[in-house]
Amino acid sequence: MTGPSIVIAGGGSGGHIEPALAVADAVRALRPDARITALGTEKGLDTTLIPARGYPLELIPPVPLPRKPTADLLRLPGKVRAAVSRVREVLAAVDAGAVVGFGGFVALPAYLGARGRVPIVVHEANARAGLANKVGARFADIVATAVPDTGLPKEQLVGMPLRRSITGLDRQALRAQARQFFGLPPQGPVLLVFGGSLGARTLNTAVAAALPELLRAGIAVLHAHGKSGEPAPPARGYLGVPYIERMDLAYAAADAVLCRAGATTVAEVSAVGLPAVYVPLPHGNGEQALNARPVVAAGGGVLVDDADLTPQRVASELVPLLHDPRRLADAGRAARSSGHADAADRLARMVLELVGAAPEPQTEVMRPWRER
Template sequence: MKVIIAAAGTGGHINPGIAIANKIKSEQPNSEIIFIGTERGLENDLVPRAGYTLKTIEAYGFSRKVSIGNIKEMYKTFASIKEAKKIIEEFKPDVVIGTGGYICVPVMLAAKSKKIPTVLHESNAFPGIAVKMLSKKVNLILVGFEDAIKKLPKAKKIVVTGTPTKLRKMELTTEEKKKITKEFGFKDYEPRVLIFGGSQGAQSINDSMIEIITEKSNRGYQIIWAAGPSQYDIIKEKLNEKGIDINNIQSVRVVPYIYNMQEIMNYADLVVSRSGAMTVTEVALLGKPAIFIPFPHATENHQEYNARVLEDACAARVILDKNLTGTMLDQNIYSIISNTEVLKKMGQNATKIAINDVEDKIYKEIIKIIKQ
């Protein structure tokens, strides 16, 4: 099988594409898979690192603002259909898959003109502009959340498959938990709250955390806080100005980044984070209660829509970024973490939302489309 995957920009678009590629390779080792992206996004690092060839075209995101720059970029994006056609003609794929984002527009239109089967995967509960534009043109749309279906009324066919993720639910042994607890300098008997704001951190969440630490509000719970590589030193300095040593805060462990996220998320009792599609998917899959603070500048406010899916299932609480303070965050954390029944019920409700065997479902749908 020969496959082209269009994925560009952020990890939220690229990582599902890589997961789909890996699944195809595991089922059909002789498959040939290439990616199409741009010269600007994370795909230039993530795709080659995953072992796949990346071809690039000159495509740009869509903006509702009217300006000379945006008009030029839109022209270049539609002109890049010709570039995508050339790649498709040379590679001769059996199917072209897009995992959301602006790159999908020229690549899917090029594939459609060549009568190649097309599949889109949309991770968010509120589909992006590109997916909505292409919904009536592609053969199949796979979605991460059932809520996305009603927002794509013109689609030919939609299947709810969930979103592929690297994280898996683990039942940590008592010894494994004790080992992590010792590494963090935590107490065995106090609940653990994992706080992060995405790969680069989140300013508003970090400001609230500084407030909580300064006021010593976190009574009755322990904090693992991934502040983000770009913000860690700034936070370290801010805390230092208040006479607080970032490496010696009682019941708090601050790190720039968590590399063993699967282990730590399974270890935590509660998650506080932004609500990108991948994070919401992982929280549900691991059955973790959550407090989501959606990124307010996400395209079409899709992070809030993602968060509301779990809130509606009584599996999470949502605090809007504009309302976030250290006091509000602490009160919400404590009200959940101090009530074992609430904690347990929220976790169970999260599990009910989770979709299992995601890669298997996606692979089967791709094969069906090729065989049609």
């Protein structure tokens, strides 16, 4: 018998692609015969990340989206029609059983193309939903969220789907290997600093200025400064790199994190049990602060406004924390307890049940959706 055919739509940025691929991996783990097809465009990271994970990629015309449902959307009928038509071709060609979207300019045509044809599942990563998911949620069969109270109809909190290399990470077992990999001291506290693939100027500047005090306190620093960012001046105990490919080893090497508060960042850092100082982006709709609020409320981190991240604040927040093993352990446990490490598996099961292909035995995680 042919396995279920699932189409994922999470192209554009890593924040959309990574949870989509995590769910795809989880579906395959539950149903090895499942057929997964990814929708994407030539823009963004689609053509790089998706084929590298072994999934076929079907390209559709990009549909640039306004941040809010304004008249701008109505000025794109030709692009929308072309993208929706292409989506429907793909759905028919792969005999799709469901479309699972994760927001962004790939998801909106996917939702519109699937409407009335195949079941739709929406996953929203952020505390404030984007336009594509606001539209898709209106007629979706399942609306899953990474954090509570997004305002989407029928939302079910499942958490952020993450790679198994993160959710199954044993930091203690990998600690020595990870530190050797990066050339960090085998003993003593390590601070991990990162701000995304492009870096974060505020974090880079504050860390560079605070570095002498951190090093005097015996704290080593692993700093991903971004492709366009500047590292701190060279120093013993400091490693500055543009980008970290092995984030699993970076997490294993670290004792605490200084980072932004994007949805994936917050989910990964809390899932591996690392306390963090979260510095939300100062622009946008304020979603980054909301993303970090649950883990901060649980005691797994602190929020610092971008404007308040001075070198003195870096030192005052992190030096006492990194020299207090009990506090580190308590904050790490609180961070882990606030997360949803099983989110990819839970959402995969929900999708498979929706298409009548759930593996046996069915688990308790399915009950809330069935009883809606």
